[in-house]
Amino acid sequence: MTTRCEWDVLPEPVKRAAEDRTGPILKAESATSGRNSELAATLWTSQGRIFCKGITTASSLSVMHHNEISVSQFLPAELAPRLLWHVEEGGWLLLGFEHVTGQHADLSPGSGDIPLVTDAVNVIAQVSVPAGRRAMSTQWARALTSEIHAAPPEKASAWSVDNADTLTSWASRAPEHIDGPALIHTDLNPANFLIADTARVIDWAWWRTGAAWIDPAFVLIRLIAAGHPPAEAEQWANRIPGFRDANPDALTAFAASVLRLWERKFPSTNTTAAARAWAQHRLG
Template identity: 25%
Template sequence: MIPFTDLIRAHTGEASRVRPAGEGHGWSTPALVSSDQGEFFVKGVPNRPGGRLDSARREATINPFVRDVTPTMRWQAEDEHWFVMGFDAIEGRPADFLPGSSDLGRVVEVLNRVSKIPLPAVARGWEETRWDRFATDDEKALLRGDSLTYTDVHELNFLLTEGGTWLLDWGWPTHGAPIIMPSDLAVQLVAAHHSPESAEGWVGQLEAWKASSLESAIAFARANVGLYEWQVEARPEQEWLVAMLDAAKAWHQHVKG
């Protein structure tokens, strides 16, 4: 059983079945809970100061504003040990980013829906700064903006169902320039064996890309290479990070011409 069964009983009733739900990308105990009150996707983190708790609280805060693109959070609970959220349980599969995949049109469609969401007042203080240390002052200015940004773009965070496409794991929404989200997708596509030209063919369909300047695309691409170089230096044994660095470099070369 999950360690916070007693904590969530007021929201779920008696749990008849609890199934692990993958590794959770940093979540301690992602699970599917079937109960008297229905089925929930449950995520919990230890209730102690730090990035994981901050991320969980941010996801809980943003959920009411992004329900057009992500499962609805129905409840949250906490005690001195745990912070827990319960979402609608939606059956689906992750996206396939490989060249020729029929999923790519759905990926573009849901990211375009994100671009239509106005920046909520609760997110005004969440300025995107993760790339600042790798950018010049002029480049930093090009990465500022009031677009709601989703920066955890990868195949496992797209949930495809018969009825729609959802974006999971809103643990670190920010606001910044519109170029950030399509650039993230482009690098992921190159890492999935697209040529940079093929990747641009897809990201070129994003409204956020159309709203961006080439100057901002180059600025972000260069800073993104710096970010991955820093991560690879810290964890050179992580082959996926090395692959992402190679993809970021290829995309940077493409956009700067």
């Protein structure tokens, strides 16, 4: 979580570095959403609008902005707003993006946004990135190392406590299943889709490479959180070839691992409750 900085109070050399890319900035309006940028603003220029996000280079969160820079070269224009420029000046890193309008996705049953989200998830699965870049299997194994040997968290549900040994056994198998060459966003929540005529996907700070079924699995959990029964959410995910072809044991292991990790970090959220519902469905 960061403290939001207004454009007008940025150091003058930082603003000049941005204007070297944009021309004079006529107006700036801060965004109200987002947690990981110290600057997030729409900038009006003589050439039109630009969305700019930024972070101080000393911040530990600056790595997320470098991640967005590194993945931008692989993202199709129809999938994500284009990164137009980035500058590092005066202790700040700024990224300037194509300005895209749209509403966050509605994933509730019957929503007309769901077909557009489906199309976007299918496009992500077709993006080619260099093999082995930011492998999710390594990150997931590291996250689970202590978790699978720990007792259930204090605020875990009664079901999770009663089934702790089964969840631990399945969760421990997850890293062996999630390796792969596919691009994965890893945070496909409704706020990271912008819906207009198509769905555009934003905030690529957590991108990884891994199995092609992982992003559909994350969306599946969000669908459950929005009111879909787990079996119905899996029917949606089966429209994505990578998910449809996945080893069933891989899905069960992943469901268990997501629950173990999220129940400790976010025990009371609707999304964690959805992850639990999916794990219950997978485990019978």
